[in-house]
Amino acid sequence: MDFNPCLKHKLVRKSVREFAEAEIAPLVYDLDREARFPWEIIEKMRPLNFFGLQIPRAYGGAGIDTISYAVAIEELSRVSAALGLCVTVHNSVGAYPIVRFGTDAQKKRFLPALASGERIGAFCLTEANAGSDAGGVETFAQQEGDSYVINGTKIFVTNGGVCGTALVFAVTHPEDPRRRAGVFIVEKDTPGFSVGEIEDLCGMRANPVSSLFFEDCRVPGTHLLGRSGDGIKIGLAALDTGRIGIAAQALGIAQAAFEASVRYAKERQQFGKPIAAFQTIQNYLADMATEIDAGRLLLYRACARKDAGKPFGPEAAKAKLYCSRLSTRVADQAVQIHGGYGYSKEYDVERYYRDAKVTEIYEGTSEVQRMVISRAVLSQPA
Amino acid sequence: MLKIIVCMKQVPMVSELPWDARTGTLKRELADGMMNPACKHALEAALQLKHGIGAQITAITMGPPAAREILHEAIAMGADRGVLLSDPRMAGADTYVTSDTLARAIGRVCPDFDLVMCGCHTTDSETAQVGPQLSETLDIPGAAYVEHLEIDGRTLRMQREADDFLETLEMDLPGLVTVTTRAYTPRYVAMSGLQDAFGEVDIETLGCEDLGLDPHAAGMKASPTRILDVYSAVAQKENLVLKGSPKKVVDELFERFGDRIGGAMGKDLTPHDHPLERGRKKDA
Numbered sequence: 001m002d003f004n005p006c007l008k009h010k011l012v013r014k015s016v017r018e019f020a021e022a023e024i025a026p027l028v029y030d031l032d033r034e035a036r037f038p039w040e041i042i043e044k045m046r047p048l049n050f051f052g053l054q055i056p057r058a059y060g061g062a063g064i065d066t067i068s069y070a071v072a073i074e075e076l077s078r079v080s081a082a083l084g085l086c087v088t089v090h091n092s093v094g095a096y097p098i099v100r101f102g103t104d105a106q107k108k109r110f111l112p113a114l115a116s117g118e119r120i121g122a123f124c125l126t127e128a129n130a131g132s133d134a135g136g137v138e139t140f141a142q143q144e145g146d147s148y149v150i151n152g153t154k155i156f157v158t159n160g161g162v163c164g165t166a167l168v169f170a171v172t173h174p175e176d177p178r179r180r181a182g183v184f185i186v187e188k189d190t191p192g193f194s195v196g197e198i199e200d201l202c203g204m205r206a207n208p209v210s211s212l213f214f215e216d217c218r219v220p221g222t223h224l225l226g227r228s229g230d231g232i233k234i235g236l237a238a239l240d241t242g243r244i245g246i247a248a249q250a251l252g253i254a255q256a257a258f259e260a261s262v263r264y265a266k267e268r269q270q271f272g273k274p275i276a277a278f279q280t281i282q283n284y285l286a287d288m289a290t291e292i293d294a295g296r297l298l299l300y301r302a303c304a305r306k307d308a309g310k311p312f313g314p315e316a317a318k319a320k321l322y323c324s325r326l327s328t329r330v331a332d333q334a335v336q337i338h339g340g341y342g343y344s345k346e347y348d349v350e351r352y353y354r355d356a357k358v359t360e361i362y363e364g365t366s367e368v369q370r371m372v373i374s375r376a377v378l379s380q381p382a
Numbered sequence: 383m384l385k386i387i388v389c390m391k392q393v394p395m396v397s398e399l400p401w402d403a404r405t406g407t408l409k410r411e412l413a414d415g416m417m418n419p420a421c422k423h424a425l426e427a428a429l430q431l432k433h434g435i436g437a438q439i440t441a442i443t444m445g446p447p448a449a450r451e452i453l454h455e456a457i458a459m460g461a462d463r464g465v466l467l468s469d470p471r472m473a474g475a476d477t478y479v480t481s482d483t484l485a486r487a488i489g490r491v492c493p494d495f496d497l498v499m500c501g502c503h504t505t506d507s508e509t510a511q512v513g514p515q516l517s518e519t520l521d522i523p524g525a526a527y528v529e530h531l532e533i534d535g536r537t538l539r540m541q542r543e544a545d546d547f548l549e550t551l552e553m554d555l556p557g558l559v560t561v562t563t564r565a566y567t568p569r570y571v572a573m574s575g576l577q578d579a580f581g582e583v584d585i586e587t588l589g590c591e592d593l594g595l596d597p598h599a600a601g602m603k604a605s606p607t608r609i610l611d612v613y614s615a616v617a618q619k620e621n622l623v624l625k626g627s628p629k630k631v632v633d634e635l636f637e638r639f640g641d642r643i644g645g646a647m648g649k650d651l652t653p654h655d656h657p658l659e660r661g662r663k664k665d666a
Contacts, residue, residue: 007450007451007454007580008454008576008579008580010451011451011454011455011458011571011576011579012573012576014416015455015458015570015571015576018570018571019570044570047572048570048571048572048573049572049573049574050573052573052574053573057574061574062572062573062574062576062577063574063577064573064574064576064577068573068576068577072573
């Protein structure tokens with residue numbers, strides 16, 4: 001394994017950082033306070049292919065490799081975790097399932113608008129009684145001739161308030177536990193599709209997370225992704241790749257919290273010297289740096305396996321589990337280093353603290369990641 | 383089609399770099415390189431010409447192997463090919479030898495060029511000499527500090543700000559311009575551009591032999607410039623606490639800093655302007 005960052009990934013990092021610091025950073029504080037989705041930034045991101053990162057060139061995407069993808073999400077999230085979230089969810093669970101499981105006709109029909117960012121993607125799995133237990137989904141897709149009629153409510157949909165194309169996980173074969181669900185491509189202008197209230201969340205406030213309602217929402221059979229009953233397979237594949245994005249996002253938050261801590265520790269004077277001169281603070285910073293490095297290596301391994309066409313589910317789960325945990329630890333430590341100022345909205349670290357926590361919850365909770373990892377561990381011959 | 387050469391340099395990100403107070407030099411081993419900002423503006427100007435009237439853009443840089451990074455970046459932004467002049471014997475060249483080496487490279491890789499574009503200066507040495515020297519070496523007309531340019535046939539029309547006026551110049555091609563950082567704000571690099579820049583790209587690396595350059599005429603050995611001393615400017619800062627009655631403190635403040643306060647206000651301060659004096663007169 002090459003531990004030197006490849007020139008390409010270095011340049012991806014620099015380029016995304018340059019854009020994020022110049023165009024996003026000046027607005028981040030207000031976006032968080034006002035819980036506002038920044039369409040004006042989205043417009044600037046569109047020509048730079050942020051919405052088609054891994055969509056093939058033929059459909060208008062950039063077709064970049066997965067490490068570049070992770071670096072881009074990390075750098076966006078380092079400045080705005082809420083925008084990083086929008087982009088990673090759009091690319092990974094919003095568009096990737098169509099890239100991987102879509103027919104040629106579906107790819108031609110749906111991918112160009114997703115790749116250009118004209119339509120923002122969302123993935124709808126979670127319901128009031130189903131989340132970690134995907135089998136508990138109750139949204140139903142009734143086949144009627146050549147079409148399906150979808151009824152149900154999805155909750156906590158990232159990008160829900162702004163999505164143009166949603167992938168909806170719905171029951172198609174209630175009697176068959178192995179082929180119980182399917183995934184449907186639903187466009188926002190479909191009659192019967194509506195958006196609920198935007199959630200008032202602790203962090204990621206610039207992302208319009210919402211409920212989505214499907215009331216007699218009729219979609220043609222050509223909008224079924226894969227085969228009827230492939231839902232679990234498609235959902236798990238989407239989540240595997242989604243976890244890479246969330247691990248990258250968590251890493252970006254941790255990196256920002258770490259950099260803020262280093263800056264503050266060098267500036268803040270107590271007892272006549274910068275607090276960075278105290279061993280306790282040095283230990284905190286050393287632990288933060290070590291964890292971030294370790295997380296990054298775990299993440300890049302998962303990315304490299306995906307690009308090599310190897311199974312990467314358990315590796316992605318390990319990266320997601322570790323990066324999200326380290327993100328909350330580092331953000332917590334950053335607040336501690338900043339003392340009272342860290343608890344104030346005057347400093348960014350309180351936002352990092354609020355944003356980090358949910359990375360342990362969505363795209364599979366830490367408990368679900370452990371389930372995925374332990375299954376892989378226990379399936380190995382003794 | 384118009385053939386444009388953009389000369390560029392990789393410079394350290396100085397804002398992120400600590401200085402070695404003892405030697406007065408940048409701790410370059412900690413440096414991350416970047417495309418010199420003015421060179422990036424020159425590239426943007428070239429790209430706008432390319433998109434306007436069509437052009438083939440060759441980006442050239444001289445530097446260590448790591449300088450290849452800015453050629454990939456240039457291609458990601460829209461340049462068509464890159465040329466890296468990299469040879470340990472070229473190291474330490476001053477502006478005179480750099481101009482000579484660049485001229486040879488241009489003669490080798492694109493002898494039928496129409497326009498050479500450079501940044502007006504670099505952030506690491508700030509000499510602003512390479513562009514003008516290169517036009518002399520190539521024996522073509524040159525204009526420095528250009529802010530706007532357009533091409534009409536074989537004529538390049540440009541504007542540049544000189545002191546308090548805007549100057550409009552015309553030049554027959556082939557020619558050379560150096561571009562400022564006021565106009566031509568560089569575009570952001572698109573992800574698809576980055577993907578292309580690391581695909582099948584045309585980046586050629588040339589050394590002394592490739593350029594027919596006598597190693598004794600290259601690098602520091604051949605450079606007539608001698609740097610006698612390099613040092614960091616030391617900021618003289620001290621905290622001063624004035625103590626005593628308000629009148630005494632204000633008197634002392636005016637005595638010590640009256641000139642500077644007056645300078646900042648744009649007027650000569652007289653004792654009448656002393657706020658306490660003024661108040662006293664009113665009371666009287």
